Amino acid sequence: MKISGAKIVVETLIEQGCDTVFGYPGGQVIDLFDELYSARDRIKQIITAHEQGAAHAADGYARATGKVGVVIATSGPGATNLVTGIATAYLDSVPMVAVTGNVSCSMIGSDSFQEVDIVGITMPITKHNFIVKDIGELADTLRTAFKIAKSGRPGPVLVDIPKDVQTALYEFEANAQPVIPYPLSFAPEEKLKKAADMINSAERPYIYFGGGIISGKASAQLLALADKTDAPMGSSLMGLSAVPSDHPKFLGMQGMHGHYASTMAGAEADLIIALGVRFSNRATGSSSPRDKGARIIHIDIDGAELHKNIAADLAIKGDITDAAERLISMVEEKKHPQWAERIAELRAEEALRTEENRRNAADTIDPYDIIDIVSSFADENTIITTDVGQHQMWTAQRYPLKRPRSFITSGGLGTMGYGLGAAIGACAATGRRAVLFTGDGSFGMNLNELATAVSQNTPVVIVIMNNGVLGMVRQWQTLFFDRRYSNTTLGRSTDFTKLAVAFGAKGGRAENTDQLKKLAAEAFACEGPFVIDCAVDCDRAVLPMLPPWGSAEDLITKID
Amino acid sequence: MDQYVIGVIVANVSGVLSRVSGMFTRRGFNIDSLTVGETESSGFSRITIAFHGDDDIKERILQQLQKLHDVREVEVLDSKDTVIRELLLIKVRNRTEIRQDIMTAVEIFRSKIVDYSPTALVCELTGETSKIDAFIELLKPFGIMEMCRTGIVAIERGENCLKTVK
Numbered sequence: 092m093k094i095s096g097a098k099i100v101v102e103t104l105i106e107q108g109c110d111t112v113f114g115y116p117g118g119q120v121i122d123l124f125d126e127l128y129s130a131r132d133r134i135k136q137i138i139t140a141h142e143q144g145a146a147h148a149a150d151g152y153a154r155a156t157g158k159v160g161v162v163i164a165t166s167g168p169g170a171t172n173l174v175t176g177i178a179t180a181y182l183d184s185v186p187m188v189a190v191t192g193n194v195s196c197s198m199i200g201s202d203s204f205q206e207v208d209i210v211g212i213t214m215p216i217t218k219h220n221f222i223v224k225d226i227g228e229l230a231d232t233l234r235t236a237f238k239i240a241k242s243g244r245p246g247p248v249l250v251d252i253p254k255d256v257q258t259a260l261y262e263f264e265a266n267a268q269p270v271i272p273y274p275l276s277f278a279p280e281e282k283l284k285k286a287a288d289m290i291n292s293a294e295r296p297y298i299y300f301g302g303g304i305i306s307g308k309a310s311a312q313l314l315a316l317a318d319k320t321d322a323p324m325g326s327s328l329m330g331l332s333a334v335p336s337d338h339p340k341f342l343g344m345q346g347m348h349g350h351y352a353s354t355m356a357g358a359e360a361d362l363i364i365a366l367g368v369r370f371s372n373r374a375t376g377s378s379s380p381r382d383k384g385a386r387i388i389h390i391d392i393d394g395a396e397l398h399k400n401i402a403a404d405l406a407i408k409g410d411i412t413d414a415a416e417r418l419i420s421m422v423e424e425k426k427h428p429q430w431a432e433r434i435a436e437l438r439a440e441e442a443l444r445t446e447e448n449r450r451n452a453a454d455t456i457d458p459y460d461i462i463d464i465v466s467s468f469a470d471e472n473t474i475i476t477t478d479v480g481q482h483q484m485w486t487a488q489r490y491p492l493k494r495p496r497s498f499i500t501s502g503g504l505g506t507m508g509y510g511l512g513a514a515i516g517a518c519a520a521t522g523r524r525a526v527l528f529t530g531d532g533s534f535g536m537n538l539n540e541l542a543t544a545v546s547q548n549t550p551v552v553i554v555i556m557n558n559g560v561l562g563m564v565r566q567w568q569t570l571f572f573d574r575r576y577s578n579t580t581l582g583r584s585t586d587f588t589k590l591a592v593a594f595g596a597k598g599g600r601a602e603n604t605d606q607l608k609k610l611a612a613e614a615f616a617c618e619g620p621f622v623i624d625c626a627v628d629c630d631r632a633v634l635p636m637l638p639p640w641g642s643a644e645d646l647i648t649k650i651d
Numbered sequence: 652m653d654q655y656v657i658g659v660i661v662a663n664v665s666g667v668l669s670r671v672s673g674m675f676t677r678r679g680f681n682i683d684s685l686t687v688g689e690t691e692s693s694g695f696s697r698i699t700i701a702f703h704g705d706d707d708i709k710e711r712i713l714q715q716l717q718k719l720h721d722v723r724e725v726e727v728l729d730s731k732d733t734v735i736r737e738l739l740l741i742k743v744r745n746r747t748e749i750r751q752d753i754m755t756a757v758e759i760f761r762s763k764i765v766d767y768s769p770t771a772l773v774c775e776l777t778g779e780t781s782k783i784d785a786f787i788e789l790l791k792p793f794g795i796m797e798m799c800r801t802g803i804v805a806i807e808r809g810e811n812c813l814k815t816v817k
Contacts, residue, residue: 214670215677219720222665239720395714398707 093260097122103233111135113145117165119192122257140539146176147512155517159186167205178216182503186245195255218246226259242272244393278409287421296322297360302329303367312415325353327374332498346374348484351441358643365389367411370400378642450631454602458485468615474525478510478533481562484633486528508536514551524550531557541594544620552614558629591622598622659698660724684802735805739776741798
């Protein structure tokens with residue numbers, strides 16, 4: 092039977108296992124939303140305040156579940172509003188399909204109302220994108236979009252569908268199964284053997300892992316490898332939650348604001364075993380571990396990441412779970428007592444320094460106390476999301492994560508305003524509670540999504556670390572710009588409690604730990620969104636700090 | 652820095668040239684020459700790209716190209732085993748006092764005069780880049796009115812082929 096292009100889109104989404112779409116209606120997707128209306132018992136539809144929020148929600152949905160997130164927007168501004176959300180997903184390898192409407196094929200290129208070349212615009216921030224001008228190709232193009240999004244290293248794909256393709260009629264037959272990803276590549280045996288030899292002869296091995304462990308579901312293999320080789324582990328920001336934060340072999344995130352112990356261990360190791368990670372400049376600083384004589388084994392599913400940011404002694408392209416599993420059987424069981432002793436020393440130094448840098452000025456709460464108190468109300472199913480800035484780094488350093496996919500943050504792009512949309516998507520996907528740690532700067536960017544959180548009754552506890560400044564930039568100004576605080580003091584007088592109430596949510600302000608405990612108890616008992624506005628000292632810095640031009644010996648651990 | 656020539660087989664779909672050239676722009680790789688044309692199979696086009704770089708840059712370009720969905724095959728063409736050609740069309744003034752010199756150059760370079768008018772000559776020349784460059788240098792003193800060159804195309808000697816064209 093012939094059905095409309097709009098209906099083909101809806102049926103194909105359902106066929107591909109999509110149970111929720113995020114989006115915003117508009118002129119060139121009226122037909123598509125009309126078909127969604129007929130399918131509202133089969134596919135949940137969440138309309139946000141702004142398309143950017145919808146894109147972040149689809150991203151949060153994908154990160155919380157590993158499934159492909161779907162966002163729908165109209166042509167022109169609807170499509171361009173997705174751009175930040177798509178770029179965020181691209182930089183963090185999040186599987187997403189963005190569907191945009193466009194003007195009819197005959198109008199394309201005429202600068203007609205709300206027309207924009209969204210395929211051209213998103214070419215560098217998608218794994219691939221399509222414009223479908225022939226309804227005969229619509230269903231298969233969408234299927235291919237899902238296939239690309241979830242294959243290998245995941246990422247976003249955009250499908251632009253002109254209005255006349257949505258209204259045209261064509262035969263459609265649903266496939267019985269969602270598309271399966273393209274076959275993975277597997278690490279060659281001789282390279283893994285070489286890796287095992289390098290690991291066996293190392294005295295100070297260190298495992299550096301990233302988000303590939305989460306998307307590749309390789310947490311168990313990673314821990315087994317660390318145990319057998321007696322190697323301490325550190326991660327990138329994207330790797331957080333792959334292993335429990337309190338795992339005895341896990342030293343925490345390394346890098347610019349990483350844990351002292353992991354950054355130092357990475358610098359003192361004689362062998363770096365890098366797994367599902369891309370050596371971002373934020374994780375390594377300006378130097379390579381090889382500068383100090385360490386050797387590097389780099390295993391990743393994306394061959395283009397090998398030797399890209401850092402040259403490796405041994406680079407292996409392949410599925411991380413498979414590679415780790417085979418490595419485990421090849422390596423010898425080892426103990427490195429001297430190295431373990433050194434790691435214990437580093438951890439002890441770190442513990443001292445962590446306490447030194449707290450700030451408990453009158454009527455403010457130290458961020459670590461905020462995180463500790465909030466986490467005491469949460470459980471291992473709680474999903475933690477963040478925005479971008481100091482609060483993000485404190486959360487990354489401090490929050491006791493337990494379970495893969497429980498930490499959702501914008502790493503590569505560093506998108507302020509990411510977290511609320513992501514929390515809405517993660518809650519919609521899992522039915523679980525989320526906590527958003529944010530700052531007054533970041534929250535100001537997309538707080539309009541409070542409206543969505545209220546309409547969806549999203550169980551999200553929004554913890555604003557409110558220091559009245561753009562704290563991360565201020566910290567740079569303190570350290571590197573002679574304390575010239577150009578345009579980072581916000582001078583706002585937003586009352587976040589009233590703001591929450593105005594949106595139909597609940598909220599309160601905390602200026603000491605007792606107030607915070609009381610509010611947190613209320614927030615975690617609340618079914619919908621709850622805003623906790625926490626006063627934080629504007630000079631509380633994120634430490635340690637690896638200056639972007641420096642290496643481990645330049646680590647700043649204290650600001651006078 | 653060496654010059655590399657790579658052959659790329661791509662799906663013959665709209666936007667594919669933007670994707671390939673955009674990758675070079677976005678990642679900061681410079682293109683010396685890029686040509687695109689049909690292949691023996693209508694579903695595929697062949698892009699020949701020349702660029703300067705070291706071995707590391709070459710590897711990164713290959714890896715990034717292989718990641719593009721529309722790219723089916725990428726191969727570095729070894730200059731020793733590859734026929735590399737470029738086509739030049741060049742227009743010079745047709746003046747009596749220089750005509751004989753131009754004719755001599757055309758003959759030595761095995762160029763062809765493909766248009767002859769009272770005021771202008773158009774010469775055609777095929778060859779490797781260095782030969783084309785030398786010919787242009789030779790004609791410069793006579794007054795080049797305009798010229799265009801195709802950029803290079805390249806194909807391996809012997810029976811080796813850039814595969815996958817089915």
